[in-house]
Amino acid sequence: MPESSKFLLADSQIPTAWVNVLPSLPEPLDPPLNPQTRAPLTPQDLLPLFPMELIQQEFSPQPLIDIPGEVMDVYRLWRATPLYRARRLEKALDTPAHIYYKYEGTSPAGSHKPNTAVAQAWYNKRTGIRRLATETGAGQWGSALSLACQLFGLECTVYMVRISYDQKPYRRMMMHAWGAEVFPSPSDRTNSGRAVLAATPDSLGSLGIAISEAVEDAATHSDTNYSLGSVLNHVMLHQTVIGQEAKLQMQQAGEDPDVVIGCFGGGSNFGGIALPYVLDRLAGHGPRLLAAEPTACPSLTRGKLAYDYGDTAKLTPLIKMYTLGHDFVPPGIHAGGLRYHGASPLLSHLLHLGHIEAQAYPQLRCFQAAVQFARHEAILPAPESSHAICAAVDEALAAREEGRPRVILFCLSGHGHFDLGSYESYLGGKLQDYEYTPREIEAAILAN
Amino acid sequence: MPESSKFLLADSQIPTAWVNVLPSLPEPLDPPLNPQTRAPLTPQDLLPLFPMELIQQEFSPQPLIDIPGEVMDVYRLWRATPLYRARRLEKALDTPAHIYYKYEGTSPAGSHKPNTAVAQAWYNKRTGIRRLATETGAGQWGSALSLACQLFGLECTVYMVRISYDQKPYRRMMMHAWGAEVFPSPSDRTNSGRAVLAATPDSLGSLGIAISEAVEDAATHSDTNYSLGSVLNHVMLHQTVIGQEAKLQMQQAGEDPDVVIGCFGGGSNFGGIALPYVLDRLAGHGPRLLAAEPTACPSLTRGKLAYDYGDTAKLTPLIKMYTLGHDFVPPGIHAGGLRYHGASPLLSHLLHLGHIEAQAYPQLRCFQAAVQFARHEAILPAPESSHAICAAVDEALAAREEGRPRVILFCLSGHGHFDLGSYESYLGGKLQDYEYTPREIEAAILAN
Numbered sequence: 010m011p012e013s014s015k016f017l018l019a020d021s022q023i024p025t026a027w028v029n030v031l032p033s034l035p036e037p038l039d040p041p042l043n044p045q046t047r048a049p050l051t052p053q054d055l056l057p058l059f060p061m062e063l064i065q066q067e068f069s070p071q072p073l074i075d076i077p078g079e080v081m082d083v084y085r086l087w088r089a090t091p092l093y094r095a096r097r098l099e100k101a102l103d104t105p106a107h108i109y110y111k112y113e114g115t116s117p118a119g120s121h122k123p124n125t126a127v128a129q130a131w132y133n134k135r136t137g138i139r140r141l142a143t144e145t146g147a148g149q150w151g152s153a154l155s156l157a158c159q160l161f162g163l164e165c166t167v168y169m170v171r172i173s174y175d176q177k178p179y180r181r182m183m184m185h186a187w188g189a190e191v192f193p194s195p196s197d198r199t200n201s202g203r204a205v206l207a208a209t210p211d212s213l214g215s216l217g218i219a220i221s222e223a224v225e226d227a228a229t230h231s232d233t234n235y236s237l238g239s240v241l242n243h244v245m246l247h248q249t250v251i252g253q254e255a256k257l258q259m260q261q262a263g264e265d266p267d268v269v270i271g272c273f274g275g276g277s278n279f280g281g282i283a284l285p286y287v288l289d290r291l292a293g294h295g296p297r298l299l300a301a302e303p304t305a306c307p308s309l310t311r312g313k314l315a316y317d318y319g320d321t322a323k324l325t326p327l328i329k330m331y332t333l334g335h336d337f338v339p340p341g342i343h344a345g346g347l348r349y350h351g352a353s354p355l356l357s358h359l360l361h362l363g364h365i366e367a368q369a370y371p372q373l374r375c376f377q378a379a380v381q382f383a384r385h386e387a388i389l390p391a392p393e394s395s396h397a398i399c400a401a402v403d404e405a406l407a408a409r410e411e412g413r414p415r416v417i418l419f420c421l422s423g424h425g426h427f428d429l430g431s432y433e434s435y436l437g438g439k440l441q442d443y444e445y446t447p448r449e450i451e452a453a454i455l456a457n
Numbered sequence: 458m459p460e461s462s463k464f465l466l467a468d469s470q471i472p473t474a475w476v477n478v479l480p481s482l483p484e485p486l487d488p489p490l491n492p493q494t495r496a497p498l499t500p501q502d503l504l505p506l507f508p509m510e511l512i513q514q515e516f517s518p519q520p521l522i523d524i525p526g527e528v529m530d531v532y533r534l535w536r537a538t539p540l541y542r543a544r545r546l547e548k549a550l551d552t553p554a555h556i557y558y559k560y561e562g563t564s565p566a567g568s569h570k571p572n573t574a575v576a577q578a579w580y581n582k583r584t585g586i587r588r589l590a591t592e593t594g595a596g597q598w599g600s601a602l603s604l605a606c607q608l609f610g611l612e613c614t615v616y617m618v619r620i621s622y623d624q625k626p627y628r629r630m631m632m633h634a635w636g637a638e639v640f641p642s643p644s645d646r647t648n649s650g651r652a653v654l655a656a657t658p659d660s661l662g663s664l665g666i667a668i669s670e671a672v673e674d675a676a677t678h679s680d681t682n683y684s685l686g687s688v689l690n691h692v693m694l695h696q697t698v699i700g701q702e703a704k705l706q707m708q709q710a711g712e713d714p715d716v717v718i719g720c721f722g723g724g725s726n727f728g729g730i731a732l733p734y735v736l737d738r739l740a741g742h743g744p745r746l747l748a749a750e751p752t753a754c755p756s757l758t759r760g761k762l763a764y765d766y767g768d769t770a771k772l773t774p775l776i777k778m779y780t781l782g783h784d785f786v787p788p789g790i791h792a793g794g795l796r797y798h799g800a801s802p803l804l805s806h807l808l809h810l811g812h813i814e815a816q817a818y819p820q821l822r823c824f825q826a827a828v829q830f831a832r833h834e835a836i837l838p839a840p841e842s843s844h845a846i847c848a849a850v851d852e853a854l855a856a857r858e859e860g861r862p863r864v865i866l867f868c869l870s871g872h873g874h875f876d877l878g879s880y881e882s883y884l885g886g887k888l889q890d891y892e893y894t895p896r897e898i899e900a901a902i903l904a905n
Binding site: 014085380 | 462533563565635877
């Protein structure tokens with residue numbers, strides 16, 4: 010039998026607490042601000058949208074937060090997720106590097122998103138909430154929350170960006186199968202949606218508009234809360250199960266990563282794999298932590314660290330983050346989950362402090378890496394995940410160049426079963442790259 | 458922590474041999490016949506289509522056949538597959554039954570089909586074959602073989618039933634992503650295809666026609682072999698990894714199944730889970746073994762045990778099996794993988810001898826069961842797999858009726874990520890059932 014290429018954990022090894030890096034930060038985060046008063050946000054300001062336990066997690070000083078038993082019960086349906094060594098890909102790249110990947114596509118919804126969806130649904134259910142409202146772009150988050158709500162007996166309303174609603178019917182149907190109601194956004198169900206439709210009847214929608222609709226829906230119905238799949242601290246917190254498991258599995262493999270990579274949209278996948286390693290960095294001995302974002306939406310590499318809104322209609326608090334401006338509408342690249350103008354404030358802060366690094370990758374090279382990966386490692390990656398693969402391939406080729414080994418760990422955030430149209434476009438030579446001039450980036454940010 | 462609901466195996470527990478029931482049969486199988494001479498088929502007759510090692514497996518007297526190391530290396534990418542206890546579904550059904558399911562949807566192609574595709578590609582590769590030709594209906598088999606060929610450096614040509622080619626573009630794109638060429642069948646690349654097109658230019662195709670095309674392609678190109686995803690003994694053999702793992706996992710769970718269930722089209726999924734248990738039955742102490750087929754294509758429950766062709770153009774050997782006639786074209790139900798007029802000769806024989814049983818289920822009840830399953834157990838099943846779920850639900854309700862426990866084990870053959878259009882049709886009330894009168898079945902069989 011050859012050396013093992015797959016590292017599994019027993020159910021008893023699934024983490025039973027989430028890792029919270031907030032109390033370990035060398036400098037505290039700047040607080041979110043009330044959008045009307047610009048005063049630091051109080052927990053009460055958030056109560057129309059979130060249950061108190063999630064709000065407390067958002068600001069928690071506890072280094073570890075226990076995972077509730079019923080959330081663990083659901084995690085065990087697919088967790089621990091496998092860690093693989095990509096031996097076939099290493100061979101194809103002729104590299105001395107060792108490439109490991111943590112695969113989150115084994116969840117029923119096909120990505121890492123249920124890690125937080127399940128937790129959020131549970132905390133809301135026990136507060137007595139009847140329904141959750143949320144937005145979704147490509148549909149990964151919407152389907153994860155639909156599933157989580159179904160399992161805990163909550164209703165779920167999803168505002169799906171119009172162009173995705175039309176172009177990705179399978180994701181919408183998956184949400185229906187799990188019992189959610191799905192509306193194309195902009196919709197006529199909210200003031201925010203109606204305002205956009207009045208101005209632009211044939212609007213294709215955007216994540217910023219859909220967030221405005223979901224927030225408004227939650228704020229105007231007392232039995233309904235809002236749920237977000239990225240950006241916020243409590244979302245990053247729930248995703249740390251990924252990195253905690255990966256650490257145990259890398260121990261099994263007998264190696265320490267030199268670099269840890271995740272794709273970056275709002276930050277939930279990168280945060281999930283990287284945050285447990287951040288604690289090592291803060292203690293002076295961690296690996297490099299590399300966020301892989303698209304050149305078409307380069308908030309970390311070309312955005313500005315500033316207070317900005319999370320949505321188009323300016324309904325959300327102001328948060329300090331790397332942003333391209335809340336009016337920025339990225340082009341229709343196929344990694345729909347990475348098309349967000351902002352970034353997690355926690356990860357923005359860590360980037361600013363130099364504990365993580367970021368790199369932008371164009372989608373053609375990402376698809377090339379994804380096809381190479383699928384043909385050697387069998388799994389068909391989501392376009393979002395392809396950014397992490399592209400970064401890992403670059404690292405492996407750099408190791409070859411240097412003639413020195415390098416241990417690379419990346420998170421494969423999900424499968425691409427609902428993205429095959431994108432692969433077909435890529436293989437048919439119909440995709441293009443997007444790169445901004447400095448002037449375009451400047452204009453986007455100044456417009457806000 | 459609650460009692461465990463998931464049972465995993467270490468890599469070291471993956472079976473290293475396939476289980477062959479042929480030498481244990483109380484009466485031998487009737488041999489396949491040469492379609493021209495009607496004399497029993499010789500191994501040489503099959504050499505234009507298959508490598509000698511697979512032909513030997515087709516008739517092997519060995520009770521165990523070692524799995525080659527390179528096949529094991531690929532199996533380990535996703536095997537062992539998990540076994541779950543469906544506690545949430547049990548609770549929803551308010552049944553004293555314990556329901557277990559073996560989930561094969563974790564393979565990169567999303568079903569059990571790679572278990573044999575990988576083996577077939579490997580044996581062909583080492584015989585010096587350059588290309589494999591095959592047919593596919595719904596696309597599960599075609600994508601599994603595309604992946605297997607890619608991993609071993611073979612070319613792959615897939616004849617995809619025209620209506621699926623048009624209606625299920627994602628399965629076709631998946632095959633492209635793994636490097637296969639895919640043609641709608643009937644095509645103009647073969648005599649069989651051209652003959653159909655001449656008579657019916659807008660033919661929607663059928664599995665029988667697509668098999669004819671793939672067989673002709675292989676028979677007329679010396680560097681090309683044919684590959685089949687079901688029916689044949691060597692396919693059943695390779696799938697026995699499923700049942701062997703399930704037995705180990707049921708031991709972990711500390712229970713013996715009273716009934717083992719699989720969906721039935723050609724027999725590869727049912728055979729995979731059931732054949733290792735057949736040996737127990739033959740030794741006098743096995744569980745009930747229940748094949749779940751669609752009422753729209755009821756070969757086991759309403760077909761005739763007779764020699765028939767495996768394809769429409771009568772290019773295949775004559776095999777003795779339960780058949781609805783090689784001209785039988787089932788209606789367009791959504792479990793495309795179960796639309797086959799015939800059945801595995803081995804499983805037909807075991808049914809005839811009374812060691813297995815069969816039951817037909819209408820698609821509306823199957824979709825109802827699938828949605829119930831998805832909403833409690835989180836996994837979205839393939840329409841084929843929904844037949845096994847429907848049978849398991851019936852067994853669980855019978856146990857409730859009796860007020861007695863029953864241990865039910867079924868195989869969940871794959872996920873339904875490419876079948877969401879079917880779910881949407883079901884949820885929208887747009888599906889119907891198909892049931893044949895005795896006269897219609899009689900007419901179908903007599904027509905051959």
